[in-house]
Amino acid sequence: MPPTRIAVLGGGLTGLSSAFHLSRKFPNSKVVLVEKHSRLGGWVRSERVQLPQGTHVLEAGPRSLRPNSKSVLELIHLLKLKDQVITVPKTAAPAKARFLYIPPSDSIRASGLQRIPSSLFSLLRSPLWSVLLPAVLREPFRRNNRPADIQDESVDSFFSRRFGETFARTFGSALVHGIYATDSRKLSVKAAFPSIWKAEERGRGSIVRGFLLPSKPVEEEQYDLGRTLDMMRDVSVYSFRDGMETLTAAMEQSLLRSDNVEILKSTSISGLKSLEDKSIEITLAEKEPLRASHVVSTLPLPILHNLVSLPHLTANPPSTVRVVNFIFAAPPKDIHPEGFGYLIPRPPAGYPHSPSPGILGTVFDSCSLHAQDLPQTEGADYYNNAPYTKLTMMTGGPYPQPPLPEQLCSSESSRDMPDFVRSLLDELRRQLGKDLPEPVYWRIWNNEECIPTLLPGHLDRMEELKTVLASDWDSRLAVVGAGVGGVSVGDCIEAGRRVGREW
Numbered sequence: 001m002p003p004t005r006i007a008v009l010g011g012g013l014t015g016l017s018s019a020f021h022l023s024r025k026f027p028n029s030k031v032v033l034v035e036k037h038s039r040l041g042g043w044v045r046s047e048r049v050q051l052p053q054g055t056h057v058l059e060a061g062p063r064s065l066r067p068n069s070k071s072v073l074e075l076i077h078l079l080k081l082k083d084q085v086i087t088v089p090k091t092a093a094p095a096k097a098r099f100l101y102i103p104p105s106d107s108i109r110a111s112g113l114q115r116i117p118s119s120l121f122s123l124l125r126s127p128l129w130s131v132l133l134p135a136v137l138r139e140p141f142r143r144n145n146r147p148a149d150i151q152d153e154s155v156d157s158f159f160s161r162r163f164g165e166t167f168a169r170t171f172g173s174a175l176v177h178g179i180y181a182t183d184s185r186k187l188s189v190k191a192a193f194p195s196i197w198k199a200e201e202r203g204r205g206s207i208v209r210g211f212l213l214p215s216k217p218v219e220e221e222q223y224d225l226g227r228t229l230d231m232m233r234d235v236s237v238y239s240f241r242d243g244m245e246t247l248t249a250a251m252e253q254s255l256l257r258s259d260n261v262e263i264l265k266s267t268s269i270s271g272l273k274s275l276e277d278k279s280i281e282i283t284l285a286e287k288e289p290l291r292a293s294h295v296v297s298t299l300p301l302p303i304l305h306n307l308v309s310l311p312h313l314t315a316n317p318p319s320t321v322r323v324v325n326f327i328f329a330a331p332p333k334d335i336h337p338e339g340f341g342y343l344i345p346r347p348p349a350g351y352p353h354s355p356s357p358g359i360l361g362t363v364f365d366s367c368s369l370h371a372q373d374l375p376q377t378e379g380a381d382y383y384n385n386a387p388y389t390k391l392t393m394m395t396g397g398p399y400p401q402p403p404l405p406e407q408l409c410s411s412e413s414s415r416d417m418p419d420f421v422r423s424l425l426d427e428l429r430r431q432l433g434k435d436l437p438e439p440v441y442w443r444i445w446n447n448e449e450c451i452p453t454l455l456p457g458h459l460d461r462m463e464e465l466k467t468v469l470a471s472d473w474d475s476r477l478a479v480v481g482a483g484v485g486g487v488s489v490g491d492c493i494e495a496g497r498r499v500g501r502e503w
């Protein structure tokens with residue numbers, strides 16, 4: 001029977017996408033979106049700050065997207081956001097130049113900021129060649145070494161098996177720091193990088209061979225894309241003029257205009273139970289309970305675990321990420337090399353046990369996202385001429401972090417700078433090898449338990465969860481979100497797009 005009343009729990013990306021798509025799919029059903037906070041968007045948060053000479057968009061969460069997720073492009077089309085999109089072409093420096101920072105204490109021969117080679121020519125000239133070249137050239141000739149009895153393994157174990165331990169630590173751990181802010185020795189390769197896991201199968205044991213062979217065609221989903229594919233031709237990454245919150249704010253506005261949607265903000269969910277007539281009762285703090293024929297939970301799984309008994313909700317530990325934005329009153333050329341930014345691999349001796357700056361990587365926002373800032377630098381010469389440089393340091397994840405002062409989160413004065421921010425700045429100077437000026441603005445976002453580390457076996461556990469939802473809840477309760485189907489913006493939007501297909 002089609003749903004009469006759908007409750008969507010949680011108003012982050014997945015909850016907003018679920019409510020948006022369900023309200024269109026079931027125009028005769030009522031959709032109620034319930035969110036604990038007074039704002040929607042979850043980890044997507046953009047803030048425009050006003051400084052004496054202009055304004056700058058700062059991001060707390062996701063900042064740029066690759067154009068490969070059609071579900072996001074579809075939203076851009078449906079919500080008429082095309083004019084707000086800013087793109088970085090594949091030929092631009094931020095698309096071509098990505099770096100690794102190798103500390104001098106590391107055991108590999110290259111040290112300092114090293115550009116990741118993007119062509120054979122640049123590989124041969126790169127100090128990273130001694131790690132990259134032998135690993136990639138030998139891989140197709142290594143015997144098939146996936147143990148017959150394993151269904152999944154960590155990213156580190158997978159890359160070590162195929163490319164060797166130095167490659168796995170140098171490139172694999174840095175990549176995982178950049179996407180999942182976690183330890184590559186813990187993250188499931190099958191859940192995090194399914195295409196690489198499948199390439200090894202296709203290549204009969206070799207990832208390189210697998211990528212050279214054609215993959216089986218899969219049945220294509222149909223998306224309402226308008227002309228967004230044209231807009232994304234030859235684009236490396238994109239964002240929005242006012243930041244990523246453009247996407248969540250536009251979904252909210254669209255929901256507010258829908259006759260069949262109600263949004264309950266500042267409303268905490270404290271319980272969930274199935275009633276005899278198969279409807280579901282949602283207990284709300286300080287409000288009357290809500291009844292729904294169908295429920296979509298997009299809550300972080302450990303939070304859902306406090307509301308209802310279901311298997312595997314606490315299997316994946318979450319990472320806490322501190323994001324620190326800096327603005328310097330100097331052009332980017334005086335601060336950093338032209339490019340997207342850099343990632344830092346896991347230290348050879350593992351993560352320290354005591355608190356440290358714990359830098360996972362730094363994004364050179366001025367290079368890819370300078371079109372967000374006002375006034376805009378005329379022409380393409382922002383790198384040499386823009387009056388400001390904006391960059392973001394990502395810290396935490398597997399590194400223990402020092403405590404933060406309770407209230408101080410941003411400042412225009414370097415006198416108020418907490419020791420933590422000062423230590424990041426000192427480290428930034430060392431990593432960039434430059435005597436940087438004092439920043440004119442800094443902002444800390446403490447994202448507590450924001451990204452789940454999907455441990456090996458995650459996909460099987462989620463299948464078991466689905467089976468229990470089908471048998472015990474008659475599939476009237478759907479559980480989706482970053483902790484279930486993948487953490488990327490595209491994964492979250494796609495999950496909201498697909499939910500309720502069996503209703």
Ligand SMILES: Cc1cc2nc3c(=O)[nH]c(=O)nc-3n(C[C@H](O)[C@H](O)[C@H](O)COP(=O)(O)OP(=O)(O)OC[C@H]3O[C@@H](n4cnc5c(N)ncnc54)[C@H](O)[C@@H]3O)c2cc1C
Nearest residue numbers: 010012013014036042043061062269450481482487488489
């Ligand atoms: C720092 C950072 C950088 C990132 N960068 C990128 C990137 O560059 N590219 C990319 O693709 N992805 C990125 N991501 C990942 C992506 O942003 C997240 O995975 C995604 O936003 C998660 O959305 P969600 O809706 O599943 O979860 P959430 O955003 O966690 O939403 C869950 C919602 O539930 C609400 N809630 C919780 N408890 C209750 C309760 N009891 N009652 C009611 N409501 C409740 C919360 O307030 C929240 O709004 C990044 C994430 C972070 C944190």
